[in-house]
Amino acid sequence: MPTLRARVLTCVSADELTFLDDAVVCIDGAQIAEVAPYDGRPVDEDLRPGVLLPGFVDAHVHYPQTRIVGSASGPLLQWLERSTFPEEARFADEEHAQRIAATFVDRLAAAGTTLSMVYGSVHPAAAHQLFAALAGRGLKAIAGPVLMDRDCPPALQLPADPALAGLEALRQRWHGHDAGRLQLGVFPRFALSCSAALMERAGAFAAEHELFVSTHLAETPEECRVARERFSAADYLEVYERAGLVHARAVFAHCVHLSPSEWERLAAAGSVVAHCPDSNDFLGSGGMPVSDVRGRRIPVAIGTDVAAGRSFRVPRILSSAYDNALRQGITLSPAQLLWWGTRGGALALGHADTGQVARGMQADLCLFDAGPWAEDAAAVIASLLFDHDAGGMRCTWVRGRQVHPAPG
Numbered sequence: 001m002p003t004l005r006a007r008v009l010t011c012v013s014a015d016e017l018t019f020l021d022d023a024v025v026c027i028d029g030a031q032i033a034e035v036a037p038y039d040g041r042p043v044d045e046d047l048r049p050g051v052l053l054p055g056f057v058d059a060h061v062h063y064p065q066t067r068i069v070g071s072a073s074g075p076l077l078q079w080l081e082r083s084t085f086p087e088e089a090r091f092a093d094e095e096h097a098q099r100i101a102a103t104f105v106d107r108l109a110a111a112g113t114t115l116s117m118v119y120g121s122v123h124p125a126a127a128h129q130l131f132a133a134l135a136g137r138g139l140k141a142i143a144g145p146v147l148m149d150r151d152c153p154p155a156l157q158l159p160a161d162p163a164l165a166g167l168e169a170l171r172q173r174w175h176g177h178d179a180g181r182l183q184l185g186v187f188p189r190f191a192l193s194c195s196a197a198l199m200e201r202a203g204a205f206a207a208e209h210e211l212f213v214s215t216h217l218a219e220t221p222e223e224c225r226v227a228r229e230r231f232s233a234a235d236y237l238e239v240y241e242r243a244g245l246v247h248a249r250a251v252f253a254h255c256v257h258l259s260p261s262e263w264e265r266l267a268a269a270g271s272v273v274a275h276c277p278d279s280n281d282f283l284g285s286g287g288m289p290v291s292d293v294r295g296r297r298i299p300v301a302i303g304t305d306v307a308a309g310r311s312f313r314v315p316r317i318l319s320s321a322y323d324n325a326l327r328q329g330i331t332l333s334p335a336q337l338l339w340w341g342t343r344g345g346a347l348a349l350g351h352a353d354t355g356q357v358a359r360g361m362q363a364d365l366c367l368f369d370a371g372p373w374a375e376d377a378a379a380v381i382a383s384l385l386f387d388h389d390a391g392g393m394r395c396t397w398v399r400g401r402q403v404h405p406a407p408g
């Protein structure tokens, strides 16, 4: 993938997009060496009218839910009981886990997603299969098993000792693999399925090894109420604060029903919100208040939240983010949306070397076929974000190497 000619769309900031209608992109090894208006030089491949984009960033996705996309059994707590837990229990079978891990990684690559934060099932061996599949494809990810030791089916409960031992084994095998493209994350599922002791030990383990943590926070009012009562806490965030889980390497999915005090503390801690608007719609959870994150400059990344979210395609979820904001009287710009799904997401997950089609970035890219009528930037963006019938990603590359369609 050395020298390409294509249309290019990328974010400069949350306020600024760059669109080049005819550009040359030079790849040197794993990196982008040059992006410039096309100047007549010979190229190895002319991808026009395809639009070259940075690979997308999915900050919240569940790999063992790959087969239950579209399972309409919400709201949240019922959906977990009826759809999620029975499916996740199947991941005790490592062969099943291996098969679904392969499918999951295919789905990510086909969606143009090159960096993701991936929750596994509770089984360390299933997380190992996930890492192996990600490594085989070269995708970037922060991944790990979920931690649960109470109030879920017994087959999905793993006490703290074996859970932490499993994390340590995964850390030694996979953390930092492939020049840091794979990292172990620490994922207590949410306060309702974890003991205080498990969350504390998870927080300490993550701190000791400087790992990202992630959990669900304030997705529904019922969940908030149960968390407060069970842990005798003033509010939901306090439960995680006590466990040492609220800091700048923490990603909180949803954040739909937080108090002003919780928002202030999240902002002060420098934590990240994984905004999952399609999941929030599908489970009827409510809408993440956009003015609260933007007013406090809280970093936001987009999560598909498959399978409560109905698509692996980050642009499809960005469309839901637009709808969510509009319901709150806020019109999000295409730059803001694309920022959340690419460069902003990459920065929020600690990957400063990806998320833009720009010199010096890793060549983690995808190629989108906008409709033939999409002749200018506005039409290309409209097609990418809002025309759900537009084509998918024609091609996805990591480090300049094609990963979708899978090379034959």
Ligand SMILES: [Zn+2]
Pocket: 060, 062, 216, 253, 305
């Ligand atoms: Zn989730």
